[in-house]
Amino acid sequence: MKIAVAGTGYVGLVTAVCNAEMGHDVICTDIDKNKVDMLKRGISPIFEQDLQELMQKNSKRLTYTIDYKLAYKDAEVIFIGVGTPEKKDGSANLTYVYNVAKQIAESIENNCIVVIKSTVPIGTNDKVEKLIQDNVKHDIAVHVVSNPEFLAQGTAIKDTLYASRIVIGIECEYAEKVMREVYKDYDVPILVMDRKSAEMVKYASNDYLALKISYINEIANLCELVGANVENVALGMGYDSRIGNKFLNSGIGYGGSCFPKDTKALHWLANMNDYEIKTIKAAIEVNEQQKLKLIKKAKKYYDNFEGLTVAILGLTFKPGTDDLREAPSLVNIPILLEDGAIIKAFDPVGVDNFKESMKNSDIAGLDRISYYDNIDETVKDADICFIFTEWNEIKNYDVEKFGDLMKKAIVLDGRNCFKLSQMENANIEYSSIGRN
Structure with missing residues (x-):
């Protein structure tokens, strides 16, 4: 299939390279000319295991450009993988997502599926679809799909090609049909649901892992006070299949592009709906203190x-x-x-x-x-x-x-x-x- 990807950061570039590895023709677009020039030379702008090797292996199926009109014009599927950085109030900044949506509306000339890979608040897919449909310049059909990523930095390629699951949020059968075609060669469970549930899966998953990290760090702090060994405690906990042994390594807190931002975003979203998720609030507070x-x-x-x-x-x-x-x-x-x-x-x-x-x-x-x-x-x-x-x-x-x-x-x-x-x-x- 002809696939376009907006953004060449962790999410966008990994999505592009993995889809090329699966046989699709992929064109990537980014506003950063220096980054695009690096990509054209086969050099990855980010350090990620196996990423540059797969880029070079699939170079004939990968194109890079700063010309978004060229990228979107004839694409059958367009993935949005731009950043959604944290605002000062903890909410997600959707400026880049909405800018790409406007560019897509003015550029596409054929029916297409727009897939939001970026982590976005619940309801964003609905807004993006309306924005595109209100501004599209041709008499064509556009459907927006929620397809959150679950990659971890350092293992992003593996997490994409051999994912635990692929979540697809759709509102029409045609969009589901196209997305199944995109992922037909991925030997991964595909879960199809409504868009808002798909958006929530991403936040619920990341925030649960952040909770688990903050919890074991609290246990570790108490272990120091009472003379226990947190590694022995985690070992004993991990044998319980209801708990599992992942994310039970104590330390000085979580970081990165996902957990801090996503916990704050879900906390903010709850507050905007006159609700407080006390467990998420606690995880955020524990993590900030643990860093010190x-x-x-x-x-x-x-x-x-x-x-x-x-x-x-x-x-x-x-x-x-x-x-x-x-x-x-x-x-x-x-x-x-x-x-x-x-x-x-x-x-x-x-x-x-x-x-x-x-x-x-x-x-x-x-x-x-x-x-x-x-x-x-x-x-x-x-x-x-x-x-x-x-x-x-x-x-x-x-x-x-x-x-x-x-x-x-x-x-x-x-x-x-x-x-x-x-x-x-x-x-x-x-x-x-x-x-x-």
């Missing part, structure tokens, strides 16, 4: 960080991605700098994005940050070490080197990267989450 866990632990060793050298291991919000959105590093490093710390930072792929995020900030003391491409140099002569991301490079690090290289071997592990047995005989002051 290591700073609080550090106060046991130092009253302040003035003149101290602090090693930071991990900048991204999770391993396998260069994404820093809502990463604990973005909260903690400014606090450390404000308190006078000297920062030495390591991350396998996130340094450039971190520098870019800091460049446009008004944070004082950025000249006191140095970046390193290995852990040895990062921890050398440090007074304390914070671990924010569980990269394999960190998990596989020889812990004896902390004692050998650091000025004071104090390691605060926000992701429980190391087994306690590793630390028993090491000459290190080690503190993790939910384990004594």
Whole structure:
């Protein structure tokens, strides 16, 4: 089929590449000319496992352009995969979605299906369909479908090609027929429902996982107080099939492009309907506090960080991605700098994005940050070490080197990267989450 995709971020580009892998002809459009030029050269603008390889493999079925009229003109199916960033009040900013909808209305010349992949509040598909139908320039039929994504950064390709399910929200049989044709070669369960339910599935799923993370972090905090081990607790919980063992790893909170934004959006949506989802509100509050866990632990060793050298291991919000959105590093490093710390930072792929995020900030003391491409140099002569991301490079690090290289071997592990047995005989002051 002839498929167009609006947006070449995580959602848009992965959607495009995976559909090309399944044999469709896909044209991608984006407003960022530099990004489009990179894509034309076969270079992925985002770090994602297997993405660039699949781009290059399917290059004959993938086209990239900044000309949205060209992209939409003859498309049978148009996927909208643009961002829906969080507004200051916690609601989703739908400006990009609506702009694309207007462009589609003025460009399409044949009957087509418009598919909203972006995470949008319940009822948005209805509004987009009306907007397009009110502004379409030709006498053609346009149907809007809700088709939320459930990919995780770092495993986005796998999550798309071998998804747990494909959810399709439709309001007519013709749209269902076309969408089944799009996904006919995906060996994945297809769930067809009304559009509003499909929109809600996305929020309900992401927010439940965020709840689970915040819950186990609360349990971890209590474990520290009473002398229990959260890993043993999670193990015992995970054997219950009603609970499952996923998302029971305690740490310093969730981040990324989905959980923080989607919990706040659902909380806002409920408030707009004179309702409060107390569990979601609690998850948001717990997560914000959890990000500061290591700073609080550090106060046991130092009253302040003035003149101290602090090693930071991990900048991204999770391993396998260069994404820093809502990463604990973005909260903690400014606090450390404000308190006078000297920062030495390591991350396998996130340094450039971190520098870019800091460049446009008004944070004082950025000249006191140095970046390193290995852990040895990062921890050398440090007074304390914070671990924010569980990269394999960190998990596989020889812990004896902390004692050998650091000025004071104090390691605060926000992701429980190391087994306690590793630390028993090491000459290190080690503190993790939910384990004594």
